[in-house]
Amino acid sequence: MSSSFDKFQKRRLISSYFSVVLSIFLVLFLLGTLGLFIINSKKLADDFKEKIAMTVFFKNEANDTILKNFGAELKKAPYAKSITYVSKDAAAKQHTDIIGEDFLTFLGENPLQNSYDIHIKAAYVEKDSVAKIEQKLRTNPMISDIVYDKQLVNLVNDNIRKVSMWILIISGFLTFIAVLLINSSLRLSIYSNRFIIKTMQMVGATKSFIRKPFVMRSIKLGMLGAALAILALIGLLSYVNAHFPEFGIVEDKTLIILVFAAVFGFGVLITWLSTHFATQRFLNLRTDDLY
Structure with missing residues (x-):
């Protein structure tokens, strides 16, 4: 028992x-x-932030030396995560692959521009920081335009905070x-x-x-x-x-x-x-x- x-x-x-x-x-x-x-x-x-690319387009007057010097400066920039040079010929080929037709045969010349795709470090992907980077880059007289998704930058930061x-x-x-x-x-x-x-x-x-x-x-x-x-x-x-x-x-x-x-x-x-x-x-x- x-x-x-x-x-x-x-x-x-x-x-x-x-x-x-x-x-x-x-x-x-x-x-x-x-x-x-x-x-x-x-x-x-x-x-996700660092996948947002800023594309810098150059005028046709910008020669290879100017483009290479710009790339060298970007590599030293504290905000640049990675950079990719896209020549206007490479850009034309990408467009042709996307639309399935060679648009150059219709136009007779390549209207695209040489460019750099800049992926910015996450710490700098803020509304004010990106605006300062854009403003600084625009001081280069050989740059014709700078394109990036401003709304996406704001949306990403707002959602991450929430x-x-x-x-x-x-x-x-x-x-x-x-x-x-x-x-x-x-x-x-x-x-x-x-x-x-x-x-x-x-x-x-x-x-x-x-x-x-x-x-x-x-x-x-x-x-x-x-x-x-x-x-x-x-x-x-x-x-x-x-x-x-x-x-x-x-x-x-x-x-x-x-x-x-x-x-x-x-x-x-x-x-x-x-x-x-x-x-x-x-x-x-x-x-x-x-x-």
């Missing part, structure tokens, strides 16, 4: 530990996924929910041991002595849950990188390691604090209140 009861108690204890570890794992995995999304969302936004604000709000909300879920799981675990806590207190054990084994056990469970969450996050990163390598989500390993460290640290911190205060609550209760 005693053996059956001991087995039942052992199974209940294992089940309690499993539920705590599972809840910690799921919550930390979601938070870690959110953290990885946040650090990569900036990279994705920057990549998305960033909502990401911060959602992150804060999910973090609050995560704390509540982990805290509730640990409080239930401590609640099932409330009589043991009070019995130890009644025989003269100090509060710190009683609290220590519960805190240490919870920290170990938190570490286990965090370790499982990190392994799951590594699997998620590997899957996304294998199927979408163009995102380059594993390039910045330092930030990824920081996210993993934050997940592990959060798992340990929240389990320690929750167990400390939950145990303290039952230590301060009167014996009659336990029922």
Whole structure:
């Protein structure tokens, strides 16, 4: 009879530990996924910004020397991410490939101009910054026109600000929910041991002595849950990188390691604090209140 009861108690204890570890794992995995999304969302936004091209057209009077010197200056410019020279012959070929007909046969001459496609660094893709770059380039007398999508620049920056604000709000909300879920799981675990806590207190054990084994056990469970969450996050990163390598989500390993460290640290911190205060609550209760 005693053996059956001991087995039942052992199974209940294992089940309690499993539920705590599972809840910690799921919550930390979601938070870690959110953290990885946040650090990569900036990279994705920057990549999108840097795909917006500014095209600089040159007058026909601009010779090869002028064009080469301009290209050399652009390579030294702090705002230039990449530059591509497009000759008017190459531009004519591109137009012919697009429309499917050689328009030069109708016109008799090439009306297009030599140009440079400039992809600006993300930090400079702002309304004021791009306007200053355009103004500076227009001081070159050999430049006939500068073309880029001004509305797209404004739209991208406005939407990125809105998305960033909502990401911060959602992150804060999910973090609050995560704390509540982990805290509730640990409080239930401590609640099932409330009589043991009070019995130890009644025989003269100090509060710190009683609290220590519960805190240490919870920290170990938190570490286990965090370790499982990190392994799951590594699997998620590997899957996304294998199927979408163009995102380059594993390039910045330092930030990824920081996210993993934050997940592990959060798992340990929240389990320690929750167990400390939950145990303290039952230590301060009167014996009659336990029922």
